[in-house]
Amino acid sequence: MAQAIAKSDYTGAAHAPAKPTFGLFARPTTKTGLVSWLTTVDHKRIGMLYGGFAIMFFLIGGLEALMIRTQLIVPNNRFVTAQLYNELFTMHGTTMIFLAVMPLNAAFFNLLVPIQVGARDVAFPRLNSFSLWVWVVGAILLNVGWLSHFSDLFAGFGGAPDVGWFGYSPLTSKQFTPDLSTDFWVLGIQVLGLSSIVASLNFIVTIINMRAPGLTMMRLPVFTWMALVTSFLLILALPAIAIALVEVMFDRNFGTNFFEVSGGGQPILWQHLFWVFGHPEVYILILPPMGYVSEILPTFSRKPLFGYPIVVFSGVAIGFIGFGVWSHHMFTTGLGTIATAAFALATMAIAVPTGVKVFNWIGTLWGGRIVTRVPMMFALGFIWMFMMGGLSGIMHSAAPADAQQQDSYFVIAHFHYVLIGGATFALLAAIHFWFPKFFGRMVPEFWGKLSFWLIFVGFNATFFPMHFLGLNGMPRRTWTYDANMGWNEGNLFATLGAYLLGLGIFTYFAVLVWSFFKGKPAGNDPWDARTLEWSIPSPPPEHNFAAIPTVHARDAWWYEKTHKEEIAMEKAEHIKAEESHGGIHMPDQSWYPILAASGLLVGAYNMAQFRHPLSFFGRTLGFDYGNSADPLHPHHFELGHVHLAMTGLCILVSACYLWSLEGPGGYHIHLDANGNATESRGGYHH
Amino acid sequence: MSSHAAAGQIDHHHDHTTATGIPNKKLLWWAFLASDCMFFGTLISTHLVYRLNPPPGNAVPTQIFNIELTSFSTFILLMSSLLMALAVNAIQRGNVKSTRVMLLGTMFFGCIFLGGQVYEFTHFVFVKKMTLSNSIFGSTFFTLTGTHGTHVAIGVLLLGMMYVRTFKPTSGNGLLRNFAHLGAVCVTMGVSFIWFVPGMIEVIYGLPLGEFLSHHAVPLAVGVAAFIAVLWFGRTSGTVEFGEQNAGDVEAIGLYWHFVDIVWIIIFTAVYLLEYL
Amino acid sequence: MTRLRSALRQISRVTAALTGGFALLLLSGCNKVHQVFSLSGPQSTMVTAGPVAERQWDLFMITVYVCTFIFIVVGAVLAYAQIKFRAKSEADEHAAPPAEAGHGNPFVEIGLIAGSVALLVIIAIPTVRDIWYTHDVPEDEKVGAMDVTATGYQWWFKFDYPTEMVKLPSGGEAPLSTGNELVVPAGIPVRVQLRTVDVIHSFWIPKLAGKVDMMPNRGNFLWFKADKPGYYYGQCAEYCGESHAIMKFRVIALSGADYVKWLDNQKKSARTVTAQSLADEANVPHFKFASLKDVGRNSTLSGSPDFDADPFAAWQKMQAPETGESAQLIAAGRKNFSDKTCITCHTVRGHEGIGIAGPELTHVGARSSIAAGVLENTSERLHQWIKDPAYFKPGNKMYHGGYIDVTTGQPKFTLNDAEIDTIVAYLHSLK
Amino acid sequence: MSAPTTAPADAGHHEPSKFHYFIALAMILAVITGVEVVLVYMPLAKWFVTTALCVLSAFKFLCVIFIFMHLKWDKVFCTILFFIGLILAGGTMWALLHLFGADASKPISSIVGMLMY
């Protein structure tokens, strides 16, 4: 065993070569400053970056939501124009899903998975950094359209995307949305998909292959299990939308007819392909939150998770069944009776494994000693609110009834209950729970609880009335409504609720910022928790573990705490073995991931507008765009976006090639008896 | 790993450094291929869905396809898979020379396949008048086979990189030489599948050889020059940092290559053969 | 065992408390709360007026009963656990966890799964039954059923009656066509063929039937039956671009006799008012138009209080010619209607209008709403609409394409208030 | 792997060569492809040819993944991993083809809607 560890096996990276044979940009070694963040391969830093960006976008998405609610506060309101309203809900949905909840989950995968499996980093650290920066590129592309509202120089973008978060064709066709915003939407989602696929492949390998000795699959923390299932869902669901987006892009730019009725295309195919992705996507959003809750509940019930194997198995089942229910978003599209019935029944079936989870969470509480600290309150709130959202999902699954509910505010209520009451509550629980671990400071209980109650009350005040608005016939994506529809009070109430919710969210994050500077220092294990991340210092050192742990039980850290001597001996042995083989091996930083991502930015940004003349700050550059009236040379380019797009592609490919030549790299950390670290480089080999 | 290598025993089916014994890279590739199944599943679905519901005036596949040529391409791709398997076999036995030959062979067969596709596409567009945009069949067919072709092209590029990688010297920084070598390989391959192979097919179908040569004299000359450069760079020299321990890398590319092959097996049946019933 | 029993007793107590609290909340709530949760608007899905909507509502209520039951039972257990097992002391908070979680009792797990499945079956059976029922007109009613075609346009609806042919002035026949207000006989199943000329729209009359989408390239349809004569609100329910939110329509169900009368009138060509045909030409009515600035937050665009009090009666009143018509004004309006190119987009059967890009206006005076249900068809509102269509319907194709040239962005023509008055008089004469 | 090494070509135990195995498989694949092409032109029942084509290409598919791609010799987990993707992709394709094959899904594309502004 010790032998195996010594070979740095669980860091997944090979030892450093004697000297880099090929190197264009030397690998940076600095540990502080901007460069260290841009080139970082440390999973914890990458996780923080993901988290920081995601929270920023969560606030932006929330601001968009508040503008939506303000527009709807009274009938016939003219706070925003119809066009801007459409941009707002499109970007609110897209932002919250792709730029807030997904990357927040990715942040926790990064922060926690390697530690929970007892590794020093992910399997492919540079690939991880690549995923992050590619995600940033996607976020930029999606939001670049907003610039046209701030400066006329960017008027050509035609505003932010306005096709709805599921971009139903043929609204996305050039005929109905001729401006660039849709092109940016298409490419933005495409790039985000690439990021997610790459990251997920990385996590699949990390979780399956990098587990510490003794950590069998059935000892993995449930969160890590859910990260695994989610990663699988991502790599299997994203291709469907990726291809569908390519088809839209071709329709828009190359005259194909995938969704163009005039050429025999069928727009409904887009819906199928979108929801083949879209439904698994909602489980991609909720499974990691189910993981956080499965970690937090046992910790604060002082009791191991009840029915662990069943909870794990039901997570896998939800993921799998989730691939067979997509058409429940299309009950009103005229699928025919048989298909409708089949999808309705399959949808109902999902309630069973989900119910199993709920029952086992309650089983975990049962007979425990429930400590209601802030993370626990959010976790309990999650169960309540998610249950409500799930049950209204079941109401939707009754297809004929759904004919009344579909595209009404009832759906808005359903999915905000699962997305906020579910996913977001769990994320807020998780942020609060792991904050002390990664920043080394506690968040004050009082302010945490206050924000919980503000959020809880505000959330229900906002979204509970929406069920009734929906039943009362209010359609979603409603820019404004007339005063005689009976929706005035409901909307007023919901909007006031949203302000309260906004105040709650504001309080929550303001308190975090305060705690970051002024919070009480947290020890290694402030919650007396169960999993490996609590066995190491807060914040964790770069190499995570002084000694790779050996795992003996499901709640590894609880076991360690009760078997101190045994563990101490094991660890000493592991440290010795590792040091005799050159010390703790750590991967090196690299420029290439961010370089490759920047190539992607240049490429995708120009690709989106390659049929448009090249312009620079509103001025068309002096190149003749060609004569589209000439049938023989309809698109005759001088220097245009095409060339820049090709340049971007070249940067991307060259960066990847140089990256592959860079060699695995790496350096060693040596710990002395007091735990002080020194570093060494080069072909250290005893 | 080094310790095993020194003892000359690398177990290519068990990696002791991972929890499952599967090397990380191999696991990554298999997971990626699972994902790629969904990519092609979606593309093939799109194609078949529109074959089920063709709009009036759609192109008629059997009047467009050239089944002899496609069968030949299919055969070539299967044989390239054989060469790829042999390349992996060779490197697993530490035989770098044979690996290089097999890699080159795989690349060349890949180029024949691509050349066939280039010929097919140009023929469809200019002779059969089926373009990407003038019928839904054109849209789905070109997108599906084009995506497959792109996969093959990326495969050829990866193989080229791997081939050049086998020359990485044990000492000294050969970055420039490496780039030049790769450039020569890319140019050779590019010329062969864009000009040479489609041209040869034309010749077989009756284009006089002289006309072909004079038409594409410049690119062909560049291709020949690049090919000579490849041979020149490929002279054996000094020791290289490549051997049995790199079997995993070659195998990873092999997995990709074979996958592209099996996708073609499906496409050949679903898109071509079934049309003839 | 006794522990279990006492637990059960407590659970039932919590259940009772929860149910009671919930009921109290619903019953007692103050007026505002009552309005927030009220379900009696014109598009309410609960106040059903036909068998399809009724089935859908009943099915919905089954899901509500089942889900509320689940919520209360599971919620009660959860609440009980939360209260009963809370840490009561400092020591509790740091209690050593038990080594094993226990794998639960397999019988309990299987029982819960079986229970869930059983509850789902309660929902599943009526779901499947109603999928077939709501899909198409039941066999035994098929004979008497009536067919209409609804076509979605960005952002209005066109309705065709394929079995009701009208003679075209130019010769030939075409199906009767109208816009934005679908008139049907009550008590007879109506099968609506759903078509679209551009993007996806969705056809939804909450009180009569749930929605079905108008999918490009697909032959969708839905059916409904209005139990009684009445006036129903409809709405496009699929996001279809800039003015999706205000793409509405109306359905008016008439008794058999009224329907026949209506059809007869509709089949006639446009009404022509001349000095001779007017019994008494009254003084020219002086319209006082509310300026656009008055269209504030609290104005109700689609229905004045009078109208809303009984929309059906108001609609019926619209069918008769207005008092105080002026032949001169109408004639001037007819001329303006053609001079200002309105005729290129609107058909007025028998008059100059031949366009098909906009709604048929042959009998527009007899409609209760304009611009796809956004505005009540009063003189003021019609005037406002013609004055600035883009104000009420941002992006609408009448403004962009009619008033403003899409390619150049320049206005094509202008209308002054007096001209608009004449057009309003003309359009309102088209009963 | 730390110090770059060139493994001496003859040292120790080696992966047994699968050369002949691979060649044989390649021949089989080539023959099957030939059979497939010929089958299409045979005056046989349509269902039979369709079934035969599907079976034969599935067989080729499996041969390549299990032998050329070494699945047969690798850890079963690789097989499981790949088949998750394969089965989901196959299932999705199957479902989509049925959804679009159903009567409810016949497009009306012959009538091209007039698009007006």
Ligand code: HEA
């Ligand atoms: C986190 C995201 C999330 C989650 C987890 C879910 C979960 C579920 N959703 Fe939801 N859904 C969305 C996000 C989510 N949804 C979104 C974003 C949309 C709208 C997209 C758009 O149009 O923009 C949507 C829309 C949507 C529709 C389409 C509505 C329409 O447009 O017409 C349907 C229809 O069936 C549906 C059903 C379900 C079901 C059955 C579940 C189930 O998984 C729920 C299961 C959970 C429970 C049932 C509760 C706990 C269980 C018990 C206590 C056990 C006992 C219960 C029973 C036996 C019933 N959802």
Ligand code: HEA
């Ligand atoms: C995870 C996903 C998620 C989350 C968290 C939310 C959060 C919220 N959502 Fe949304 N929502 C969606 C996903 C989500 N939503 C989706 C997918 C759609 C469909 C889009 C479509 O139709 O295409 C939608 C649509 C949607 C609508 C319907 C629009 C329409 O159809 O016309 C409404 C209306 O009320 C709404 C409201 C809200 C509100 C009030 C919140 C609140 O919870 C927000 C709370 C947060 C805040 C209030 C931020 C507080 C911050 C500050 C106050 C500080 C701001 C400062 C700076 C930025 C520096 N959302």
Ligand code: CUA
């Ligand atoms: Cu039409 Cu929305």
Ligand SMILES: [Cu+2]
């Ligand atoms: Cu769904």
